[in-house]
Amino acid sequence: MTKQWWKESVVYQIYPRSFNDSNNDGIGDINGITEKLDYLKKLGIDVIWLSPVYESPNDDNGYDISDYQKIMKDFGTMEDWDHMLNEIHKRDMKLIMDLVINHSSDEHHWFAESRNSKDNPYRDYYIWRPGKDGAEPNNWEAAFGGSAWDYNEATGDYFLHLFSKKQPDLNWENPVLREELFSMIKWWLDKGIDGFRMDVINFISKDQRFPDGEPVEGKKYVSGHTYFMNGPKIHDYLQEMNQKVLSNYDIMTVGEMPGATPEEGQLYTGKNRNELDMVFHFEHMDIDSGAGGKWDVKPWSLVELKKILSKWQTALEHDGWNSLYWNNHDQPRVVSRFGNDTTYRMESAKMLATTLHMMKGTPYIYQGEEIGMTNVQFDSISDYQDIETLNMYHEKIKDGANPAELMQAIYVKSRDNARTPMQWDSTKHAGFTEGTPWLAVNPNYPPINAEQAVADPDSIYHYYRQLIALRKKHDIIVHGSYQLLLPDSEEIFAYTRKYESECLLIASNFTANDIDFTVPEEINMYNEKHLLIGNYKTSTLYFRHLITLKPYETRVYYLK
Template identity: 55%
Template sequence: MAPKRGTDWWKSSVVYQVYPSSFNDSDGDGVGDLPGVIERLDYLELLGVDVVWLSPVYPSPWDDNGYDISDYLDIHPMFGTLADWDRLRDGLHERGMRLMMDLVVNHTSDEHPWFIESRASKDSDKRDFYFWRPGRGGGPPNNWGSVFSGPAWTYDEATGEYYLHLFTRRQPDLNWENPRVRAAVHDVARWWLDRGADGFRMDVINFVSKTPELPSGPLAATSGHGVFTDYAVNGPRLHEFLHELHQEVFAGRDVLTVGEMPRVGVEQALLHTMVERRELSMVFQFEHVNLDHGPGGKFDPRPLDLVRLKESLNRWQAGLGESGWNSLYWNNHDQPRAVSRFGDEAHRVESAKALATTLHMMKGTPYVYQGEELGMTNAHMADIADYRDVETLNHHRAMVETGRVNEGTAMAAVARMSRDNARTPVQWDASPGAGFTTGTPWIGINPNHTQINAEAAVADPDSVFHYYRRLIALRKEHPVIVHGRFEPLLEEDPAVYAYTRTLDGRVLLVTANWSSDTVPLELDPSVARRDPVRLIGNYPDEGAFAPLRPWEARVHLGS
């Protein structure tokens, strides 16, 4: 069954993110691979998702888990071959699903041929494919710090200049001001679409336009480096570059494009996603997943304030609701597990279902990150030697070795917020390798896989997995979930997330208790109009307006 074609098919779709190295290992080397993904396609079909987003599988030195690409037009040998990718594409298409690739084009690896040629000489034909600058005052060209700690510039002795890298030193930034760079990126995107890809998730795509002068930024209190965001995020030519990419590559093709955009606001996201502007289908924004960051950033976490979360998400629902489009997510490869972060592991099943209900009934395209549908939790790794993520290791080194915080404080923050919490292997069964591998996994398996795993979840009709199946199916059955107008309720309630969706006289009432206590539901029954029928809930039915039990969620449809 080929995927259905037509305008805006992605509005009624659910996307499932596969982080390949941690998904399923087919050959016992401890790293997931494309044949391993193919082995699990029937599972994804059973779940009911429409699109599989594949995190990078390109050749890479693996400095940042594949987000440092050395060849855009091939597959890393540890993941398989292009022939394996073709089999994955065909297997998805035969099941009516699509395949979305990760397009990482703000930067390349320092082992990419473009950069090797660029650094060879100041006179290189590809010198201006990247940002090269002479130093100032015996140091870098400006004071910018990188996302992953340390300066954003590295000195190259061969040519006596510095190159810019907003991430690790092995991820030099491409210079999109150069039209030849943009044309090369267009060629890469066309090549994958011609091969059968159905769209792209575009990594930090709003970093590609930078203020040409690259001025220094205000000093960050924690790092002592300058903050680059005013000059290298949402830059002056971003809309131009994205519109050009659409016109040169996406126009006339039936594709999904989502731009990862840290620090994007509602107003700008609306411009990016308005159909008539021809830029992107949707964006990933970070506002809601930054709300538990403290003054020291993500590794200085604070308890989530539900009222602030509602204010944020409700504002995005209102801002993009009629003319743009929202992407909806709690989890991905860069975020800790939502059930540990926002829910309650003591009520793991109930809170996983409540989080899912709150998200999937909103207006936008929901994203499910591998293992989320099982209610997987944070890994709770206690030793820094168990971590693999470059951001985590750099942070720990910067904090502990400089004496800014003690080991216990640093490890508590890392255990809660590290990206590696999302990168432990998918828990397929209770065997020693969790059904992920017969070998030694590249990163440790969560010990709770003996209780939390896909085999047990598929066999249990009341599992988180089957709850996700029902949520996904409801989107196909009820147009109000896809197209209905969003109206927030109980905006100041510290425990209850509630809202309605309305379309053609039908009213969807969504209520969820985000606490571990029983709380009253103080709503006028008229919000559901009349005769509300329960569509889904995570407790036995006691009525649409009964008190909400710990982490209870329910959805009713009235008319």
């Protein structure tokens, strides 16, 4: 057991544009975050992860950075940011910033110079390649649709952008660029932040041959992920960054890593690897995606969900560390996705929280998750703001897709589900702003809001407070080993955590029916059986061989 503060912490993600608007221009801002720090302190969280607030033309909501050392005017000033950091630290909380260094904005001065001429000093800060047979250098598809290459008239060649064409990829092969980035990272750490969440950090090393991706019938552009996810020099680059900068500070680092396997997760987070502290993987986020990708929505399987989460729990148990999350700014709301956001919204939100927070790893709460915010269904595509959603819709409409079917997929999977403004109270616009919000508020805010949740002792908010308090009280929740029970059940997610002479039994019903759970004999052998937490009022503090779980019921028993 190695004690480190980030292992024992609970992280709360803030998406600043949607969190709290202090000046009523319809956009959340830094001073709005400062106003709500006491709310977060009461919740009990330890660390705030702040999505990008840097200078940006906002093509991808701040993930296209034009100046890494300035604050976007929408969000306030650097003085506002300094004040916020000071207030966070005064409350014994920590701050990690988003680090977006796979790509920049095309409006960054590095790229403005790079595209000017082939002999510009900034030319090799980005990835340039000549065309092939009168077309793009290869057939890679950008994450937001279309080719991953864009033509530059001034130099007669193409630059790579794995996301929007306004997000050109940085060339990590260039040691001068790497030193620039390391200097910027050090600048933020010297300002007193407590770490970084690193955006698509496992994309920074590309196969320098830039070969075509595997062709797909009927598609001009295809995923080239084999050649840029977990690329050939990724570990060299992360170890260099750690050695030159990160290791000199007492911080936490988490890498967003689409396509990473548990074996790669061990390499990225192993204690003697000197790379990162933990990773975000996406395996469990893809279980409702069909062969056609994210927008091809299919029914999900609890057996598959358990298999994926358990695989990561086991792989990183002795070396490495897991990030535990259901939600973030790119994912739909979990209570709508894996729970029941109507009849059993309260019960299923608490059940999902328990199932996640009792696992081994650092739990992440995304804003609004703690009050059970749900997906939204806007009437028209014009109500949506997300570039990925809009590009998909318009491309597929051109190809003759059915608009109603596309809207249904958007209701399930759009990133705007997570980005509707935080629901603070039942006043107009949910208390987020007195202006016109940049994205409409979910209409269900009158019954679902933070003011109501704080006032109700039985709310989802207070249940999260209990989960966080238990984590601080019991070492077994942080350090205990994990073992899955009932791997083939499509109804119950049950597992144990063991540490020294203690054991936790966690059992969650993922259905709207009463389900009987037969307790394994080895669990029954413990003398002390105490109900640590549950989402129903129950007198069943003890059990023998059978536990009947009500719809979406969850229970955690402490055994000794």
